[in-house]
Amino acid sequence: MLPYLHKNSQKSKHLKRKSYAYIFKYILIGDTGVGKSCLQLQFTDHHFQPFHDVTIGVEFGTRTINIEKIPIKLQLWDTAGQENFRSITRSYYRDTTCALLVYDVTRRETFDHLDNWLKQILEDGNEKMVVMLIGNKCDLIDNRVVTTEEGEQFARANGLIFMETSAKTAKNVEEIFVKSASTICNKIKDGVF
Ligand code: GDP
Numbered sequence: 127m128l129p130y131l132h133k134n135s136q137k138s139k140h141l142k143r144k145s146y147a148y149i150f151k152y153i154l155i156g157d158t159g160v161g162k163s164c165l166q167l168q169f170t171d172h173h174f175q176p177f178h179d180v181t182i183g184v185e186f187g188t189r190t191i192n193i194e195k196i197p198i199k200l201q202l203w204d205t206a207g208q209e210n211f212r213s214i215t216r217s218y219y220r221d222t223t224c225a226l227l228v229y230d231v232t233r234r235e236t237f238d239h240l241d242n243w244l245k246q247i248l249e250d251g252n253e254k255m256v257v258m259l260i261g262n263k264c265d266l267i268d269n270r271v272v273t274t275e276e277g278e279q280f281a282r283a284n285g286l287i288f289m290e291t292s293a294k295t296a297k298n299v300e301e302i303f304v305k306s307a308s309t310i311c312n313k314i315k316d317g318v319f
Pocket residue numbers: 156157158159160161162163164165175176177178179180262263264265266291292293294295
């Protein structure tokens with residue numbers, strides 16, 4: 127068992143409602159303002175925050191979901207105030223099971239910076255980490271500048287899973303976590319982890 131895949135060893139009788147089989151560490155990365163904090167909040171609290179709240183440090187969120195009846199606790203690490211791809215430290219990536227790499231479909235530069243983010247993932251992440259590409263703010267139809275096809279193409283070229291989301295309407299928010307956690311579970315079954 128590798129260190130970034132924490133199997134729960136606590137006795138479930140003490141944790142009747144919160145019992146889980148695994149903890150997966152997720153990190154949310156991508157440029158400032160793409161909607162990382164909002165995606166996290168929508169997933170953990172089913173809530174959308176319309177103003178930009180730049181928090182300092184790292185914010186955590188957790189939620190347990192079932193994948194094929196196995197309870198998996200997702201521990202989400204949201205960077206705040208250090209979204210320059212050069213300033214996220216190596217320790218942030220440690221023990222990460224899944225990276226959600228987010229861009230904003232209404233801001234071209236956030237898509238153009240994906241190469242830099244991937245480069246850092248390769249340098250500082252572990253090679254088994256699942257990376258999912260997320261084109262957020264797809265509710266802003268009139269402001270869209272990055273097409274779905276461009277996102278798909280980038281994902282295919284780099285071996286990433288891809289989905290477009292809206293943290294505002296909650297479109298595909300549940301789905302990105304279920305899809306990535308299922309991918310990890312399949313890798314566990316296949317003995318990759
Ligand atoms: P972060 O810097 O990546 O954490 O970005 P935030 O989550 O703080 O979001 C930045 C801004 O974009 C905020 O004003 C949010 O309300 C807005 N926002 C985030 N996600 C969406 C979305 O899916 N649709 C729309 N319309 N606005 C969003």
